[in-house]
Amino acid sequence: MVWLKEEIASKKILVVGAGGIGCELLKNLILAGFLDLTVIDLDTIDVSNLNRQFLFQKQHVGKSKSLIAKESVLKLTHAGREVSIDARMCSIFLPEFSVPWIKQFSIILNALDNVSARNHVNRLALAADIPLVESGTAGYSGESSVIKKGLSPCYECSERPRNKTYPGCTIRNTPSEPIHCIVWAKFLFSQLFGEPDDEQEVSPDAADPELANGEAAENKGNIKRINTTVWAEENDWDPKILFNKFFKEDINSLLSMSKLWEKEGRKKPSALDYDEIIGCGDGHATGSKMELRTLRAWHKAVTDAKTRRKRDGHLSWDKDDTDAMMFVAAAANIRCGIFKIEQKTEWKVKEMAGNIIPAIATANAVIAAIVCLQAVKILKNNIKKTKEVSLRVQPASHYILAASTFAERNPTCVVCAEKPTVTIMLDTKKVKDISNIFIQLKKFTLKDLREKICQKKLSMNEPDVEKDGNIILSSDEDDLDEVLLAKTLSEVGVGHGSILTAEDFQQEFKLTIHVEHVEELPEVDGQNELEFRISGQEKAEATISSQAEEVSVGKKRALSEKIGNEPAAKVQKIMDHLDLDEDEIICTDDIIC
Ligand SMILES: [Zn+2]
Known part of the structure; x- marks a missing residue:
């Protein structure tokens, strides 16, 4: 196995996150013989991290997680070994972390604690065609899986359950x-x-x-x-x-x-x-x-x-x-x-x-060990044999650690499908403003398209949106003037049946958006407080075929079909439960991973 040792020593590995799982993982990688690591983490060390992030001590509180993690793991290296750790205290969303930059690595290991960063790295890894090992823990439970373009489901193939919200x-x-x-x-x-x-x-x-x-x-x-x-x-x-x-x-x-x-x-x-x-x-x-x-x-x-x-x-x-x-x-x-x-x-x-879920050091340690083993398996050219591994407190079988082969990819995934497509239903002219005490009519603007749809819902970082080859929304800050951003979609020629192309150059991600104009969104669960609704590819295809028969375009229409796409049947990942939008009604603990 000398060749494997050499493989491990020669490959560049990117670790995203130096928190609960990240600290354990960096220690494991160094002890396993990896010599060339890059670690990115924006955070500083908090006193509440010290009970489980063992690379940090009291005197490190307030300092950079990635820099201190580097300092601490270097002390674990064997004498005479030349270890290179490039520690960065910054956000993975920075434009410098582009697809060409990602391509220098052999494997990306995620040790993140939020869904937007996970989505972003998922897209970078798919675009660069670099294997990504995902991981997460929640209390005593945890998960790790390998994501590889064309071989496995991507991180966004399964829909994540949303935190419960209340009318x-x-x-x-x-x-x-x-x-x-x-x-x-x-x-x-x-x-x-x-x-x-x-x-x-x-x-x-x-x-x-x-x-x-x-x-x-x-x-x-x-x-x-x-x-x-x-x-x-x-x-x-x-x-x-x-x-x-x-x-x-x-x-x-x-x-x-x-x-x-x-x-x-x-x-x-x-x-x-x-x-x-x-x-x-x-x-x-x-x-x-x-x-x-x-x-x-x-x-x-x-x-x-x-x-x-x-x-x-x-x-x-x-x-x-x-x-x-x-x-x-x-x-x-x-x-x-x-x-x-x-x-x-x-x-x-x-x-x-x-909404506190305890962060358990043992669960982090078990999952970080599995992530390290997944990385070694990938270097052994056995990526097809990597497993989705779950750590369960009360397993259905008698195994606390359960492994399964890759689940089916979701053919309607908005990220890894052949041609990612979504349908957006909204009133392109006006919508109810539900935030005021009395219902008022408010415009749905280009700014809303950029921030609420492209960035928040579709996880794009710097979106460009085109209609019929003309840019209606640019990622270039200089082009984003307030007057343009305040225009309604109909004012820039977007209406029922419009087909838009949204693109994020950093993520090398392109998405087709079908627009369906409705004056009133159908109720879901007895609630109707949304400004727009997004559904996946199946809905988009149905919209295209129904448009041929559409007589009264733009009129209020009854929609009896089920809204939303059904993701491929898939074991729901525990880590998905951790990923909650920052502005959900109930916030989550950021110390889970
Ligand atoms: Zn996918």
């Missing part, structure tokens, strides 16, 4: 579970102390579909829509004023929407009054013990957050931020009390709000 009107009007109040409290924290975000509105929603139109219209004149952030600042975040606004006036507004409370089994909320609870300072408090306790917690949490907001500027919600957590626990429990929902302990609120 805005349930959060704002009719909560019935503790989690609804916790999500509302997180929104409230951001509204009061963070950057203003219309999508995290907390006031009663008069556009609730449960309200008859008449009632919504009646109320329209009565409820004054105010900007919560500005209003709170003007009132100097006074805990009493804030309390009476959110737990008295807003609750009374909800009670005035009588239609909301006609539904059988739904409990009416009871408004609270700050002075009544504490007894106007005359010592005769009328609030229950629980109300007094939560009010005191509210007072302290608002005061503490206000001090920080004034000192540090806008705050962002973080489950590890004690002030933010105390605020969310207090506000959620007050709201739970108002809606007669079971209240939760601060720890439980933290667990629910942070």
Whole structure:
């Protein structure tokens, strides 16, 4: 096996990520005899990493993960061995990490903790035709698999389950579970102390579909829509004023929407009054013990957050931020009390709000060992024999580690299909703006096409979009002027039946987009709060054939077919569960991998 030793020593390996799995992996690679590594990680070391990222110690807190990881593993190398580690503290999204750059490596090993970076590396690896070993852990479970163009499914072949989200009107009007109040409290924290975000509105929603139109219209004149952030600042975040606004006036507004409370089994909320609870300072408090306790917690949490907001500027919600957590626990429990929902302990609120999955050093170590073995197997020219390996706590078989051969590729995958194609259904002229208290019509602009569709949904980094050979959206910053970006799709000639080509030069990724104009999107799961819907290749093909018979192009059409493509049957990867968009309602722990 001398030749294998030489192969290992001579090949260049790229490791993306130097966190939980990355640290273990770098150590394994060096001890296995790899001599030429490049490691990229943007992060700095946090004290919370030290319990499982063993290349880091207390004195390294605040320093670059990739640089310290390099320093630490070099101490493990045998004397006389010339090891080269190119450690970079930067983002894998930088343009310099292009497909030609990736081609210098024999294998790419991902040790990442987020879906957008995984998608990006997946595309780079496919375009460069370099084997990629994926990995991830969640608590005691983990996965590792090899991705190779034309041979295996790619990372994006299977659709990832989304984190559970809740309809805005349930959060704002009719909560019935503790989690609804916790999500509302997180929104409230951001509204009061963070950057203003219309999508995290907390006031009663008069556009609730449960309200008859008449009632919504009646109320329209009565409820004054105010900007919560500005209003709170003007009132100097006074805990009493804030309390009476959110737990008295807003609750009374909800009670005035009588239609909301006609539904059988739904409990009416009871408004609270700050002075009544504490007894106007005359010592005769009328609030229950629980109300007094939560009010005191509210007072302290608002005061503490206000001090920080004034000192540090806008705050962002973080489950590890004690002030933010105390605020969310207090506000959620007050709201739970108002809606007669079971209240939760601060720890439980933290667990629910942070969606915490523990990071286990042992699981990382097992998966990192498998990643290293996958790399050796690839160098032995046995890539076809590599397996998808799962680490399971309660396996169906009696093996904790289960291995399976490559799953089927998804022929409709938007990334690795022969000709990646999607259909986008949207109102190319106007859409409902669901963020406001009353439904308003808002334009869907080129900026939305770029940011919401190409970047967020299709994971492109710097998209160019063409229609009939003309560029309608350029990746060149100089071409992105505000006037152009503010145009609606119809204003740049995009309508029902338009075929667009979206391309990302860095990823060497090209995608055909079929546009289907609808004035109203079909409901899914009883909800219809989306601006657009994207479906895969099968839908695109159906659209093309149906267009020939389409008589009234652009008219509202009934769509009874199932929306969305069905990915090829595939064992759902545990690591997919970790990958949550940054702005999902429930955030995830970034310390999983
Ligand atoms: Zn794929």
